[in-house]
Amino acid sequence: MSDVNIVERGRTLVVNPLITCQPLGAMFATLGIHRGLPLVHGSQGCNTFVRYAFNRHFREPAEIAVTSLHEDAAVFGGRSNLINGIKNLSKRFRPDLIGVVTTCSSEIIGDDVEGFMKVAHKELAEEIGEEKANKTKLVHISTPSFVEHHFRGYGNAVKAFVNTLTEEPTESNDKLNIIPGMVNPGDIREIKHILGLMGTEAIVLSDTSDPFDSPLRPSTTESMPFYPKGGTRVEEIADSSNSLGTISLPFYGDDAANSLEKKYDVPAKIGPMPIGVQNTDEFVRNVTKLTGLEASEELLDERGLLIDSMADLCSRYLFGRKVAIYGDPALVMGMARFVCEIGMIPSFVCTGVENPEFVEEMKKVGKESEGPVEVMPGSDLRALEVRLEEEPVDLVIGNSEGRLITRDLDIPLVRVGFPVYDRAGYHRVPIVGYNGSVNLIDRITNIVMEKYYDEQHWKLQQ
Ligand code: SF4
Structure with a gap:
C-alpha cells in the first residue's frame, strides 16, 4: 500500500478551471434525445460558448436555442421570452422534446419556469391544436450555475427526463438502462457492443453517440435533415421503468438511477466507469446481476x-x-x-x-x-x-x-x-x-x- x-x-x-457551469451538462444530455432541443433560459453567452465547445470537440453542429435574456428581463423576469421561445421552437422545428435549461440569471430572478411552460403549452394548443402541441414534451431542467459543475448539470438533466417522462411499469422490456456520463460516441457504442455480446439491449439515458457523430449524406433531392439521426426516443425513456435495472457509469448519474429504483423498483448500480480490467469486469458482473446473462465467449x-x-x-x-x-x-x-x-x-x-x-x-x-x-x-x-x-x-x-x-x-x-x-x-x-x-x-x-x-x-x- x-x-x-x-x-x-x-x-x-x-x-x-477544470469544470464549467451546470447548463453545459444539461445541454449535452438533451442533445442525446432523438429530435431533442435544449432551450437555454438565459443570456446568449450561456449557449454560445457551449455550442462552440461541442463543435470543436465533436466537429458536428449543435442546435441549441436561447431565450436571450437582457437587462429588462433581469428586472421584470423572462416570462415572455420563455413562452415565445417554446412556441417558436415547437412551431418551426417540431421537436419531440424541449429541455428548458435554466441559468444563473433565470434561477436568481426566480422565474416560475414550470408555470411559464404550462402557459406556453396551453397557448400552443390553442394555436396549433392539442394533438400537435402534445407531440413536443417540455422538460424543465433546473441547473443553477452558481453551485456545483457541468457534471451535476448532466445528472440533473437525466433525472429530469426520467422524472418527467417515465410511465408506470407494465411488463419487462428485458433491457438495461445505461447512464453513460459525459463520454464520447465511441464509448457509448462500445457499451452497446458489450451488452449486445451478452445478449441484451440498452436504453441509453441519453444517447449522444449518433447525434454527435452522424453521417453526412448529401442528396440532390432532399435537403439536410435538421435533426441528426439517433438519440434516445421519448418513448424509450417512458419505457425505462420496465427495464431490468439501471447502471450509471459515473457517480453523477446517481440521482436518476436512484429515482427509477425508488419510484418503480428498477434496481440501480452506480459506477464504476469501465476502464481497464477490474472496472470492466465489475461492469460485466453488474450486467450479469441485473439480467442473469453471462459474459459470452x-x-x-x-x-x-x-x-x-x-x-x-x-x-x-x-x-x-x-x-x-x-x-x-x-x-x-x-x-x-x-x-x-x-x-x-x-x-x-x-x-x-x-x-x-x-x-x-x-x-x-x-x-x-x-x-x-x-x-x-x-x-x-x-x-x-x-x-x-x-x-x-x-x-x-x-x-x-x-x-x-x-x-x-x-x-x-x-x-x-x-x-x-x-x-x-x-x-x-x-x-x-x-x-x-x-x-x-x-x-x-x-x-x-x-x-x-x-x-x-x-x-x-x-
Ligand atoms: S455561469 Fe451563468 S452566466 Fe455564465 S455561462 Fe453559466 S449560466 Fe451563463
Missing part, C-alpha cells in the same frame, strides 16, 4: 486481448512511470485504477469536483499503486501545474486544456475526455470496455515510445 495524500487547493481563486476473447496487450507492453515500456491525471472525476477514477493495472503510478489525480466518492475511490487506488498518490479534489489546472513543476512526471493524461502546461513542462500529454479539440477523431475511438482499454494502452505506449525511445534509438543508430 502506498501513501495517499489529500491536498486542498489552498486558495479561493480558481485559475484554469466473444467478450471473454476481448478481455483476453486486453490482457495480452498488457503483457506485451506494460513491463517493457510503462512499468514504474509516473502519471498525472485530470478532468472528469468519473473518468479520472477509472483511469487511475487502469494505470495501476498497467504498472504505472498515478502520482497526481486532479479534478475540479469536490466529491467524497472521488476521494474514497482514490484511497482504494492508493492501495493498488506502486508509489504515492496525491489526490487533488476541488482543484484546478494551475494547482496541478505548480505540483508538476516541483515533482515532474513522465506522462500527463487529460483533455486539451492541459496542452500549454505540458508543452511548457516538456511532459507528453495523452489526450482523453472532454474537450479534445487539438486532435482529430478521438471522439470516435472508445476508451471504455476491454476494447477501449486496448486502445488506451496503444495510445499511451505510442506516446511513451515517441518521447522516451525514438530519440534514444536514433542516437544508437549514429
